[in-house]
Amino acid sequence: MNADVDWDALRAIALAAAGRAYAPYSGYRVGAAALASDGRVVSGCNVENAGYGVTLCAECGLVSELIHGGGGRLVAFTCCNATGEVIMPCGRCRQLLWEHGGADLHVETPAGIVKMAEVLPQPFGPDSLGR
Ligand code: THU
Numbered sequence: 001m002n003a004d005v006d007w008d009a010l011r012a013i014a015l016a017a018a019g020r021a022y023a024p025y026s027g028y029r030v031g032a033a034a035l036a037s038d039g040r041v042v043s044g045c046n047v048e049n050a051g052y053g054v055t056l057c058a059e060c061g062l063v064s065e066l067i068h069g070g071g072g073r074l075v076a077f078t079c080c081n082a083t084g085e086v087i088m089p090c091g092r093c094r095q096l097l098w099e100h101g102g103a104d105l106h107v108e109t110p111a112g113i114v115k116m117a118e119v120l121p122q123p124f125g126p127d128s129l130g131r
Contacts, residue, residue, distance in 0.1 A: 005035060005076040007108055013043050014080045017058065021045040021082075025052060030087065032058035032079035034101075036072045059093035063100055074101035078108035086110050094120040 010033045018031030025048045033043040044061025058079055066072065077097060080086050086108050089097060097105060098120050105116035 017043040017045040018082045022047045029082040030058040032062045034074045035076040042066045076106045
């Protein structure tokens, strides 16, 4: 699926991002990388906080870079831990990915490349608000 995406290169960027994570509380470093609709590659790492609930997942940084860098849509996404294992985005981050990638975003999972519609079925999203 999506043969024009260099998934190995995208995963390498995610792994490099995981190396820059700030995760002194969980010790679990996460990096995320995505291809945007204009060809940009955006990435992020998790940034934890002494107030545990305030922690920013790697996807938060990635989406922030997407918007700050000019916007656009996410077309291909991967995230991994510090050992390079592909991991699934948490529930909140699936919602973030839905907002900025939608049903057709290609997501790398431990079970292969799937569409976002499979990662977040029956979503609440912009359509739900009639936008
Ligand atoms: N984490 C992410 O960065 N993204 C996810 O989708 C899953 C969880 C981070 C948050 C926290 O810093 C650490 O992983 C352990 O939960």
